[in-house]
Amino acid sequence: MDMIVTERRDEADGVVALTLARTDGGxxxxxxxxxxxxxxxxxxxxRQYSLCGDPAGRTRWRLGVLREPVSRGGSEFVFDKVHGGDIVTVGEPRNHFALEPAARYVFVAGGIGITPILPMIAAAEASGAEWTLLYGGRTRRSMAFVDELAAHGDRVTIAPQDEVGLLDLTGLLATPxxxxxxxxxxPEPMLCAVDSFMAGWPSGSLRVERFAPKTLENTGAEGFEVEFAASGVTAVVPPDRSILTVAEEAGIAALWSCREGTCGTCETPLLAGRAEHRDSMLTAEEQADQNTxxxxxxRAEQGCPRLTLDL
Structure with missing residues (x-):
């Protein structure tokens, strides 16, 4: 849908917040x-950006955008070309990082990772759940929405690295x-550290969202067959091509955006076979379910000759 930028605001060094509304005011x-x-x-x-405003506000969306030091073109375009009054095209909301009901929440954010956490804090507060936030960044000046978070008092710990060093994950997560x-x-190093410090927590306690694909071991890709059940097409996926690429070559319309397993656009129901999940979104439990x-x-799990997809 076409949306107008109603406000562009500098939130920190290298971070802008864009407020968007429908061009027809709807x-x-x-x-x-x-x-x-x-x-x-x-x-x-x-590019994918987290919604970081109020879900109850049905006429405005807010996005936080970090200017990446090594931009692939997206953040550079936003900073240099997108201003108040401009029109941008925005897709429907998708959610692979949903806030599940709990009595207590521990939020950990690094840098621009604060954006999806902001509405989670508001929801936790509204539900009466206990919560804390540990928020790190390179410097205080680089950390967005700090003034907004100040209203929550000592439930929020602001931890700029140049002032306090690395996040104290031991004190936060050592005891389940x-x-x-x-x-x-x-960032990935922070997420890996969180995961390692939670080794003693019950399975399923951790939810993460990545802005870049996680690093995976090279397991040695094999070719396999894929049946696109809804299209009536069966094709071979060789070791050097993705299922998405093969689908496109077969003329099958498949939605995609990032091509790196971080956005969720290409999610497809898995009807039969076992997948080797190489995305950066599914939890271990969701991977084991083999539903998507x-x-x-x-790709197909090693030793699995064929996948059947609802595509």
Whole structure:
């Protein structure tokens, strides 16, 4: 849908917040904490940004955008070309980082990873759940929405690295908390550290969202067959091609955006076979269920000769 930028605001060094509204002034689709949207930029660029405003506000969306030091073109375009009054095309909200009901929450954010956490905090507060936030960044000046978070008092710990060093994850996560869920979003080293410190927590306690694909071991790709059941097509996926690429070559319309397993656009129901999940979104439990597959990166499990997909 076409949306107008009603406000562009500098939130920190290298971070801007864009407020968007429909060009016709109409109501926007509903969304829940953890959702993100595709923003269509110039020359076919599509980037995903978390919604970080109020889900109850049905006429405005807010996005936080970090200017990446090594930009692939998306954040550079937003910073240099998108201003108040401009029109941008935005997709429907999608959510692979949903806030599940819990009595207690531990939120951990690094840098621009604060954006999906903001509406989660508001939802936790509204539900009466206990919660804390540990929020790290390079410097205080680089950390967005700090003033907004100040209203929550000592439930929020602001931890700029140049002032306090690395996040104190030992003190935060060394002891499992009964009935608590941990939500973490930020750079990969931080997420790996959170995961390692939670080794003693009950399975399923951690939820993460990545802005870049996680690093995986090279397991040695094999070729396999894929049946696109809804299209009546069967094709071979060789070791050097993705299911998505093979689908496109067969003339099958498949939605995609990132091609790196982080956005969720290409999610496809898995009807038969076992997938080697190489995305950066599914939990271990969701991977074990074998109900869905992200066809831009995931493949057939070694030894599985054929997958059947609802595509």
């Amino acid at each position: 109501e926007l689709p509903a969304w829940a904490p953890g959702a993100h949207v595709d923003v269509h930029l110039a020359d076919g660029l599509v 908390r009964r009935g608590a869920l941990v939500y973490a979003c930020g 597959i992200f066809i831009c990166v995931s």
